């Protein structure tokens with residue numbers, strides 16, 4: 001969620017970008033522009049290597065929104081987890097695109113016995129080890145890899161939390177990653193995406209090498225992965241000038 005991605009765009013700009021966005025993201029769909037796809041990932045890695053390992057760095061200068069975000073996520077997740085028939089367990093969660101562990105620290109470790117983190121930026125995972133403090137004892141794994149290559153262990157996770165990172169995956173890789181996540185779930189497990197959504201279409205961001213998709217496109221990629229949405233919510237109380245942020249839970 002770079003500052004750039006959060007920046008407001010008027011609708012005209014978004015519609016102009018839409019065409020470009022489809023060309024860009026569809027490199028993998030066409031399957032024949034491999035070089036473009038390689039650059040998409042390596043440019044993003046280069047971008048994140050230059051970002052300071054702080055909450056403000058994770059949120060593109062909007063560190064002050066972290067508490068509102070975490071409180072919204074907690075209220076959302078608490079509808080599902082707990083004891084009893086059909087409830088999502090609290091044994092183990094996976095934080096995807098975890099960065100320094102902002103979400104692990106304030107949302108996942110307080111609710112789950114153990115947490116794993118996965119992120120492509122080594123420096124962020126290193127920082128997480130100190131940032132998480134005492135509770136880092138309950139982190140079992142720090143996986144340093146891109147989500148496009150990551151294979152969650154079968155049946156390990158009650159919740160797989162994927163926040164502010166799907167824009168770094170091509171459509172094809174996102175669908176395949178979600179399918180692998182489904183295999184990584186425990187019974188009654190849940191996958192959650194929380195991310196920016198564009199007004200319409202796919203908006204590319206050349207600064208951090210990502211895209212922002214509209215809600216319909218995100219829903220259709222979830223469906224393409226064979227998953228069913230069980231809850232959807234918009235994060236409230238965020239500034240008007242940034243992209244809307246939506247949370248989708250599915251299994």
Ligand SMILES: C[S@@+](CC[C@H](N)C(=O)[O-])C[C@H]1O[C@@H](n2cnc3c(N)ncnc32)[C@H](O)[C@@H]1O
Pocket residue numbers: 001002044045048058059096097098099100102103118119120121124145146147148163164165168169
């Ligand atoms: C906007 S930050 C969000 C961090 C964290 N989810 C949060 O909300 O605090 C995006 C994170 O995604 C990571 N990232 C970027 N591309 C990735 C990829 N292909 N696979 C895994 N992580 C990636 C970056 O290193 C960075 O930590």
